[in-house]
Amino acid sequence: MIEVYSWPTPNGHKVHIMLEECGLPYRAHPIDIGAGDQFQPDFLAISPNNKIPAITDPDGPDGQPYSLFESGAILLYLAGKTGRFLPEDTRGRYDVLQWLMFQMGGVGPMLGQAHHFRIYAPEKIGYAIDRYTNEAKRLYGVMDKRLAKSTYLAGPQYTIADMAVFPWLRSWKNQGIDWNDYPHLKGWFDEIAARPAVQRGVEVLADRRKPLMDDKARQMLFGNEQYKSRG
Incomplete structure (x- = not known):
């Protein structure tokens, strides 16, 4: 069983969705980033950048336990492990990788x-x-x-690129977006949102979500806690 250390954020939901889509058994461990769980030594041991999500697979590539951080890397790992949602042919694979990098380098940071x-x-x-x-x-x-010219972001098939982008667009109101301006993207969004595995994935740890942040949460997320030296 894969151990997932996560929180109900877009980056967390990417991995939750992939696990649900693949049908891999997993157990979600909440890392409350507003309470500072991401700075605990046990979590830093598998996620040195103190960011969620991270996973531990007891059956790693060499049959030994393997831990991994960074959501994009985790998606690629799970795709490789299961042989799903990442094409085997070179052209198709790079079509997916470029849109995955688009999410990692653009959509996530900018939104x-x-x-x-x-x-x-x-x-x-x-x-x-x-x-x-x-x-x-x-x-x-x-x-x-x-x-407007492709069924999914990377081509005709649903892939990890779509899973990576979708959770970030769920907060479109907070981003100042009017869906009327993006009809093709809205159609894609609605189709992805209707997938049963996606619906299950975005509910993982959702009951832990807090609508408002208190002063401690602000400090943990945006204050000097981020910059302390941790040996």
């Missing part, structure tokens, strides 16, 4: 900044709000254009 400055930042900085809202809209436009 995360949009969330931060639009909702969580203690000071409302107009320049930052405009910059990241506009970048969110630009990225939505890139995906909408792609999906």
Whole structure:
């Protein structure tokens, strides 16, 4: 059974969805990032960047336990382990990888900044709000254009690239997005949202989610706790 150390965030849900889609047995361990669980030594031992999710597979590549952090790497690992949701042919594989990297390098960081400055930042900085809202809209436009001519992000088949992007778009309201501007992307989004495995995946640990952050959570997520030296 794969042990998943996670929290109900977009990056956590990517991995929850993949595990549900593959039907792999797993056990979810909550890492409450608002309470500072991500800084505990046991978690840092498998996720040195103090970010969720991370996994431990008791049946790793060499038959020995193997731990892995970074959600994109975990998706690739699980795809390799199961032989699913990542094409075997070279062209198809790189089609998926480029859209996965698009999510890791663009969609996640930019929409995360949009969330931060639009909702969580203690000071409302107009320049930052405009910059990241506009970048969110630009990225939505890139995906909408792609999906005007492709069933899924990486081509005709549903892959880990779709699983990586989908959870980030669930907070479209927080990003200042009007779905009417992105009809092709909206159709894709609705199709992915209707998948039973996706519906199960986004419910993993969802009962732990807290609608509002207190001062301690802000400190753990955005304050000096991030910058302490931990041996």
